[in-house]
Amino acid sequence: MSTMAGRELFVSAPGKVILHGEHAVVHGKVALAAGLNLRTFLRLKPNKNNSTVLINLPNIGTKLNWNISDLQALVPSFQDSLHSEAVGPSSEQLDILKTLAGVSNGSRDTESLAVLAFLYLYLSICGQELPSLEIVVWSRLPTGAGLGSSAAYSVCLSAALLTASGKLAYPEQENIDTTRWTQTELTLINRWAFGGEKVIHGNPSGVDNAVATWGGALRYQAGQITPIERVPVLQILLTNTRVPRSTKALVAGVKDKLLKYPNILEPLLASINAISEECQRVLQVGVDGLSKDHYSVLEELIDINQHHLNVFGVGHPSLDRLCQVTASHGLHSKLTGAGGGGCAVTLLRPDIEAAVVDTVKHQLSECGYQCWETSIGAPGVSLHSSSSLPEDAITSLNGA
Numbered sequence: 001m002s003t004m005a006g007r008e009l010f011v012s013a014p015g016k017v018i019l020h021g022e023h024a025v026v027h028g029k030v031a032l033a034a035g036l037n038l039r040t041f042l043r044l045k046p047n048k049n050n051s052t053v054l055i056n057l058p059n060i061g062t063k064l065n066w067n068i069s070d071l072q073a074l075v076p077s078f079q080d081s082l083h084s085e086a087v088g089p090s091s092e093q094l095d096i097l098k099t100l101a102g103v104s105n106g107s108r109d110t111e112s113l114a115v116l117a118f119l120y121l122y123l124s125i126c127g128q129e130l131p132s133l134e135i136v137v138w139s140r141l142p143t144g145a146g147l148g149s150s151a152a153y154s155v156c157l158s159a160a161l162l163t164a165s166g167k168l169a170y171p172e173q174e175n176i177d178t179t180r181w182t183q184t185e186l187t188l189i190n191r192w193a194f195g196g197e198k199v200i201h202g203n204p205s206g207v208d209n210a211v212a213t214w215g216g217a218l219r220y221q222a223g224q225i226t227p228i229e230r231v232p233v234l235q236i237l238l239t240n241t242r243v244p245r246s247t248k249a250l251v252a253g254v255k256d257k258l259l260k261y262p263n264i265l266e267p268l269l270a271s272i273n274a275i276s277e278e279c280q281r282v283l284q285v286g287v288d289g290l291s292k293d294h295y296s297v298l299e300e301l302i303d304i305n306q307h308h309l310n311v312f313g314v315g316h317p318s319l320d321r322l323c324q325v326t327a328s329h330g331l332h333s334k335l336t337g338a339g340g341g342g343c344a345v346t347l348l349r350p351d352i353e354a355a356v357v358d359t360v361k362h363q364l365s366e367c368g369y370q371c372w373e374t375s376i377g378a379p380g381v382s383l384h385s386s387s388s389l390p391e392d393a394i395t396s397l398n399g400a
């Protein structure tokens, strides 16, 4: 085993799709989620002749740097973070970071959250001897659209900073191009990514960072991660309404509603839990091939959950429109992630003709939406050689 200290490294992590259980999972209910083959990529380069740390985020047009000597003075306030049980910033730590980043209180803008999450992870993980680094993060995922870009971002940063600071070993080579960490190491990466998610989401359930870390498909409840080893092949259409939204604001809105109407809304949370359970049951009995009846159940579950999520106030007219367009062709859709705009998932039954899917995609793009036809399940956080990175990723990471 060798450490990566002093070496350039490339990391990637997948986005996710939540089949069922978004929002309810924040309140201890079951969610089913899977990795997506849209990934976030990170390049970390040690800065030999420099005394700064630089973060470059081309998707959002952010490029910032700090003098290590200024940051070093803040380390004592973060040095217990690495060893404490509860991961996530204290309110004192957040105040320090906001002052450092010049972020006003309550700010939820994209750049502020990304920079605060980076500074939190950098100061907490790298500790005593802050290294001089140049970090670029670029993603194929839409930012803030429900596909877990925040978790993929946090997982990439966590894995890269833990490795660069020698707290994680360089993974054993599975093959020369792409390697993964051991289960124990993935647990550490996931733990720190959850801290990053706390900065971005306020009160995350942890499902998104778990999927970005482990990939595949999993069941998540109250911190317990259960991989679903075999899942039938599910073709889906992902559609981004391009209506911007903030997970942090939507999660807080659901909490307020639950506090205001506990007797009215708790039963809906229980219903969403039962939907996740039923979906998992159907996927398991249909593991070698889903029957027509199985697909009918999956479609009904999608419809019921979409109505529940609307009751919680996380729908949006753009999502209603999307559901109407797909329903007019016999397809069923629900929002995925935090809602309020962002993305929806549509189940593509195998009997649906390609021409119908093309028509649906065409009509959705005429609404101004963006579609991807994909299947669920993608590998979790991985370390790459530069030659194994896809061309668009390497161009964006190097050209940024």
Ligand SMILES: Nc1ncnc2c1ncn2[C@@H]1O[C@H](COP(=O)(O)OP(=O)(O)O)[C@@H](O)[C@H]1O
Binding pocket: 040, 057, 058, 059, 060, 109, 110, 111, 112, 113, 114, 115, 137, 138, 139, 142, 143, 144, 145, 146, 147, 148, 149, 150, 151, 153, 200, 201, 245, 246, 247, 248, 337, 338
């Ligand atoms: N590639 C990226 N570059 C910079 N910031 C990112 C990137 N991906 C995610 N983020 C951060 O994550 C936030 C979006 O998180 P969130 O609202 O949870 O939406 P989602 O996770 O569904 O994409 C952005 O506001 C930004 O702070």
Ligand SMILES: C[C@@](O)(CCOP(=O)(O)O)CC(=O)O
Binding pocket: 021, 022, 023, 024, 025, 026, 145, 146, 147, 148, 149, 150, 201, 203, 204, 205, 206, 207, 208, 247, 251, 336, 337, 338, 339
């Ligand atoms: C709404 C929620 O269930 C998922 C949020 O996902 P995203 O950030 O919208 O991709 C929140 C959470 O689980 O932390």
Ligand SMILES: [Mg+2]
Binding pocket: 148, 149, 150, 151, 201, 208, 247
């Ligand atoms: Mg998120």
